[in-house]
Amino acid sequence: MRLGTKSCVECRRRKVRCIFSPGQAICQACALHDSVCDSQQLVSxxxxxxxxxxxxxxxxxxxxxxxxxxxxxxxxxxxxxxxxxxxxxxxxxxxxxxxxxxxEYQTEDVPLLRLFKDSNFLLSETHNGDAYSPRSGPSHQAKAYIQALVDLTPSKDDLALILRLTEPYWAVCPVAPSTSHANSPPSTVPRVQQFIHDSMKSGKPAMVAKAALWLACCIQHLPKGFDAVLPSRSSDRTPTMPPSNCSRNEVLDGLLGGAEVLVSIDADSGGTLEGVESGFLQCQNYVSLGRPRKAWSVIRRAINSALLIGLPRKCLTEYPGSMWPPLWQTERQIAMLLGLPYAVASSHPSISEKSLGLDAEQQAMHDIAVIVGAVIDRNQNYDRVAYSDTQQMHDNLRRTVSVPLDLLLSEPPSPSSSLAYLYHRASLEMYHLQTLKYIHLPYSFKSAQHTESEAQTIDVCRRILHCYQNFRTRNDQTLLLVCDLLDFQAFSAAMVLVIHQFRYRNSHMGGPPEYDWNLIHQVTKTLTRITATRDCAVSSQSVDVLTYFSDLYYMRGSLSESREIVVPYFGKIRVTIAGSAANVAGFDSGRNIAPIFGDESQMQVDISSFGTFSDTVDFQSGAELASDWMDSIDWQGDFDWNWNSTLPFD
The missing domain is CATH 1.20.5 (Single alpha-helices involved in coiled-coils or other helix-helix interfaces)
Incomplete structure (x- = not known):
């Protein structure tokens, strides 16, 4: 043994203390690692x-x-x-x-170099906890984004104010603000503030992302005019810091962008429960901001991490196993809207096997999601399926969901019902109605032979608008709840009624036009109120489009210009108006005289009824639903439209 030390060769290489138990010839560390314990020899x-x-x-x-x-x-x-x-x-x-x-931390973005460094980590233990090991601590890139998110966190007093102003909306958040996996106590402002502080200081990518995403949920619901409490840019350059004088959208983009990088790092290292929770929070944020394609992308990653850590094998009625059903059910709902495939097959044991202990609402969500999978399968193979498959899906939905759900929702909510109860009730009803709509929507426009699907589609769109109105107009909290995708679903249903009324303008088959237009006008007023409370591109553009077609139908205002409108994830409409402006504006609504158009006036409608869309359209970009629907988009683009029709105005 070398003079002046008692460490063996292995402990010296590991740089750890070498401890011999009394009467033992092998040190504790070598015994633990099953290594050869040799004394150090003096080398000449x-x-x-x-x-x-x-x-x-x-x-x-x-x-x-x-x-x-x-x-x-x-x-x-x-x-x-x-x-x-x-x-x-x-x-x-x-x-x-x-x-x-x-x-910059460019080496972290070079896969070959990272592979080389990771192989060195596996071959040798002399790294002594270097940053290249995926398990030894956050990478340089993670540290940079963690620091950026810490810088985006408001001061203690401002954070407390933000939490107090947005506390009523915490109940709709799918993940509890807690750093532990146990059942969390009821959330209070001090507890949530402590959760954000502890998570930001933890240095763990998934925990920091979870806190940042929770903060983003709160900032979304911050009342208009309170942007002054948001953080301003520091002097240091960091990857996600927005420009000086941060707006709300810039702070949200910084929080969501930084959190996405950290969640990706967590997923690449094998995934954690906090990473899955963060992925679900990401999806919730993007749904609220009207970015369903981004929501679908992040929840797919969360599902992958959940599968890797074995979440579906846990008890689905207790935490953390209870996180699994909302993941795959939400992903299917978004996939149906976008016309994309779903992630987990219905034959997966966590879906196909009946789970005990589910309440009526949970069972209804499960049964609806299974049928949504069948709808997506049909839409992905629409050129090889028969109409009998649609009838079968309708019968299954009515038998397993519609009848029990009608009984469940038959009792109206009380005036004192909480926002959480109203939100989950409306979400369940809307999920059911949206599924019924997408079952019949393709065939309601595809052929005149499927009058039953057309009648079902029109009826369910009316029910969607009633459900939307009942929720949004309940009280101030339901009106101010940020959910751009919910507003867009109501707008899409209203557009189906608009096309229906123009399609049967001079026919009794369209039904009384006053009923549908009154319902459309009510929804337009609600969307106008939402636009007045916050900056929302979805509600404001919905108001513009619905108002335009209402004026077109009843001949109000100046309508001498032709218009082109691309409705995201729905279709495209071109309105061509011919004739003099005097004739166009000469409609007397009181006398109910038919409007006078030129012979070439028409509305051309093209609908992708099976939900397959080109990825070259503006609303497939980062802005998604917030993009300009009336922008000059190439009419001859690479679309996959399944139904088109030219509707004359006379």
Whole structure:
């Protein structure tokens, strides 16, 4: 053993204390790792020098061999090795100079380099907890984004004010604000404030993301005019910091962008329960902001992490297993809207096997989601399915869901009902009605032979608008709840009624037009109230489009210009108006005289009824539902429209 130390060779290499129990010849660390416990031997200077020289010789010999191999490869492909080496040296010098000016963590974004470093971690334990190990701590990139999110956190007093102003809306959040996995106590402002503070200081990517996403949910519901409490930009450059004088949308983009990177890092390292919760919170945020495609993307990642950590194998009626059903059910609902496939097959044991202990609402959500899977399967293969499959889905929905759900929702909510109760009740009813709508919508426009599907679609769209009105107009909290996707679903249902009324304008088959238009006008007023309370592109554009078609139907205002409108995830409409402005504006609503249009006046409607959309359209970009619906979009774009019709106005 070397003079002055009692450590064995293995403990010295690990840089840990070497402890021998009384009467034991092997230290505790070697016994724990099942390693050979050898004492350190004194190496003579002469022997050490010889070993060093031999090592240098072997290294030089190996380098010569590698140089010869590289030279042969370069000659075979006609590459000038000397010129390439000079260029590489120059590029490396430029890169080092730029890194000194503004350091970035580029190595974390190079998969091959990360693979090499991870392999070194597995082959040797001399890393001593370096940052390249996926389990040894946050990477440099994670640390940068964690610091950015910490900088985006409001001050203590401002955070307390934000939480107090948005406390009524916490109940609709799908994840409790807690750092533990146990049943969390009722949330209060001090507890949530402590949760955000502790999570931000934890240094764990998933925990920091969870706190940032919870804060984003609160900021979304901050009343109009309170942006002054939001943080301003610091002097340090960080990856997600918005510009100076942060607006609400800029702070939200910073929180969501930074959290997404951290959740990705957590998923890449195998996933954690906090990462799954963060993914669900991400989805909730994007749904509220009218970005369903982004919501579908992040919840798919959360489902992958949930499968990896075995969440579906746990008890589905107790936490954390109770997180699993909302994940796959929500993902299917969004996939049906977007016309995309779903993630988990209905044959998966967690879906196909009957779960005990579910209440009536949970069972209804489960049964609806199973039928949604069948709807998506049909839409993905619509050119190879028969109409009898649609009739079968309708019968299954009516038998397993509609009748029990009507009994469940037959009793109206009391005036004192909480926001959480009203929200979950409306969500369940809307999920059911949206499923029924998408069962029949394709065939209601596809052929005149399917009058039953057309009647079902019109009826369910009216019910959707009634459900929307009953929820939104209940009280101030239900009106101010941020959910752009809910507003868009109501708008889409209203557009079906609009097309229906124009389609049968001069026919009794359209039914009394006053009933549908009164319902559309009520929804328009509600959307107008929402627009007045906050900046919302979905509600404001919905109001513009519905008002335009109402004026067009009843001949109000100036309608001498043709319009083109692309309704996201629905279809496109071109209105061509011919004739003089005097004729166009000459409708007398009191006398109920038919409007006078030129012979070429018409409304051309193209609908992707089976929900398959081109990825070249503006509403498939980052803005999604917030994009401009009346912008100049190429009418001849790469669409997959399944129904089109030209509707004359006379």
């Amino acid at each position: 200077k002469e022997r050490s020098s010889n070993q060093t020289i031999n090592g240098y010789n072997q290294t030089n010999q190996r380098l010569d061999e590698l140089s010869d191999q590289i030279r042969h490869i370069c000659n075979a492909i006609g590459l000038d090795l000397q010129q390439s080496t000079s260029n590489a040296i120059y590029s490396e010098a430029i890169r080092e100079e730029r890194e000194q000016e503004e350091p």
